[in-house]
Amino acid sequence: GAVVSQHPSRVICKSGTSVKIECRSLDFQATTMFWYRQFPKQSLMLMATSNEGSKATYEQGVEKDKFLINHASLTLSTLTVTSAHPEDSSFYICSAREGRAYNEQFFGPGTRLTVL
Amino acid sequence: GQNIDQPTEMTATEGAIVQINCTYQTSGFNGLFWYQQHAGEAPTFLSYNVLDGLEEKGRFSSFLSRSKGYSYLLLKELQMKDSASYLCAVMDSNYQLIWGAGTKLIIKP
Numbered sequence: 001g002a003v004v005s006q007h008p009s010r011v012i013c014k015s016g017t018s019v020k021i022e023c024r025s026l027d028f029q030a031t032t033m034f035w036y037r038q039f040p041k042q043s044l045m046l047m048a049t050s051n052e053g054s055k056a057t058y059e060q061g062v063e064k065d066k067f068l069i070n071h072a073s074l075t076l077s078t079l080t081v082t083s084a085h086p087e088d089s090s091f092y093i094c095s096a097r098e099g100r101a102y103n104e105q106f107f108g109p110g111t112r113l114t115v116l
Numbered sequence: 117g118q119n120i121d122q123p124t125e126m127t128a129t130e131g132a133i134v135q136i137n138c139t140y141q142t143s144g145f146n147g148l149f150w151y152q153q154h155a156g157e158a159p160t161f162l163s164y165n166v167l168d169g170l171e172e173k174g175r176f177s178s179f180l181s182r183s184k185g186y187s188y189l190l191l192k193e194l195q196m197k198d199s200a201s202y203l204c205a206v207m208d209s210n211y212q213l214i215w216g217a218g219t220k221l222i223i224k225p
Contacts (some may be wrong), residue, residue: 104149
């Protein structure tokens, strides 16, 4: 199957700093990338959907100025958590889809963010 | 509103069979997915159903009834490594995945 990578896998940062997470599709062109957040013992929550070359579409309740998403190429999307606070500590997972909307999403391995 | 329901937790014995149910109410339907997620890891794809009936893939099978808004994932010959959370997700009319909260499956020897 298709491979999606995420970097870093784990990050610990101080409150107030910004953290950038990269999501790459390694062997296919990701027309659409998705960013999810998952708190312990809870399901995936979609934060935003991004299509290559256009602005991301954020879900209700997700602050677009706090979670900056850039999908500059067909193989790379980045999520920047600006001015991170302890409540932003979570498991962030990206997924990528090639072509048509009904195609399968392939998930990255996730990034564990801990804000001290 | 859109809703996906699945049991929070289930326990089964190694070597046995377990069925995890999922019921849904969504705005439109473009298929139902089952994913497996081990603790601390990202979900991995198990199955996709868009037509009614049973899809079999090795020890795992998935069933769909669109008229009933119902699916189940059947795991046979359970192994300890099957201990994980199983996520049901429905693709709605906007081709967006709506996720259930997941069912934590505990396998006992």
